[in-house]
Amino acid sequence: MNEPIRVLLVDDQQLIRVGFRLVLEAEPDLEVVGEAADGDEAITAAAALSPDVVLMDIRMPGTDGIAATRAIVRAHPGTRVLVLTTFDLDEYAFGALDAGAGGFLLKDAERAELTAAIRAVHRGDAVLAPPVTRRLIERLHAGPPPAAETDVDPTGDLTDRERDVFIAIAQGLNNAEIARHLFLSESTVKTHVGRVLAKLGARDRVHAVILAHRHRLVDSSAPPPARLGDRSTA
Structure with a gap:
């Protein structure tokens, strides 16, 4: 059996951390190895615990998720960071990507979406919440x-x-x-x-x-190729 994916939870709200822990600990391949309430705690915990994935809140008092992501990715290249955002915090999500995060997810994501995103980030795939991704692409194509x-x-x-x-x-x-x-x-x-x-x-x-x-190598208005599960044969 493969070793479980070790996850560090970072959020300044304890109830949110408790909720995430309950969700993740119900999955046999996910293990919560620690929690942190702000960016400084996250940096310290990442160094001490060597998590595979950090589930990172963005807006926190003191050192925010962007600065913490940058520090963790720089010091621990093998640790992946999945940041959490909401529709009105796109700038924070964009900043986190520039800081080295492996993707972003909306805070109201369904349980299956959250666990799948953690697994995807761990194996090196990009996780980009579609509504925010569209706005990121629009921003990159704006000028x-x-x-x-x-x-x-x-x-x-x-x-x-x-x-x-x-x-x-x-x-x-x-x-x-x-x-x-x-x-x-x-x-x-x-x-x-x-x-x-x-x-x-x-x-x-x-x-x-x-x-x-x-670099304008992708047409932002064109649909992507047919994905697995699509019924279209075009």
Whole structure:
């Protein structure tokens, strides 16, 4: 049996932490190894407990979730951070992504969505709540990219297949969905994803998504390829 995913809960509201703990401890593959009430406690706990995933609130007194995320990711590259946001706190979510978070989720997410997101972040997938993702993409497409970014094509070193994988990542597809869309095995996709991230200098899939949209490599108005479970055959 695989080792459970070790999770650190960070939120300044104790009742929220209790609720998350009850949800996560009901899952056999998830283990809550600690809690923190603010960013400073989170940084200390991450160093002491070496969690696999930190479930990070953003708006907290003192050191907020953005600063804590930046410190944890810098000091512990193997620890993934999943930040929590609400519709009116998009700026915080964007800041957390820039700080190195592996994704963001809305605080009112359903139980299954929360547990699936933790597992996805742990295995290296990007977790981007759709309503906030749309606003992130709109923000990235709102104006011309900085001149320094328009001069360099980030896909210049990618092979044609790697570029296909890069665009699929940018459209929010996970490895299984990319494999289905490109008619590849999941192991082959995993290899391509690793090469794409390395060549782009992207720290993770979320960073790759941001790079793709920042450089206008994805049409924000176009629908993504058919995903697993879709009935459309187009």
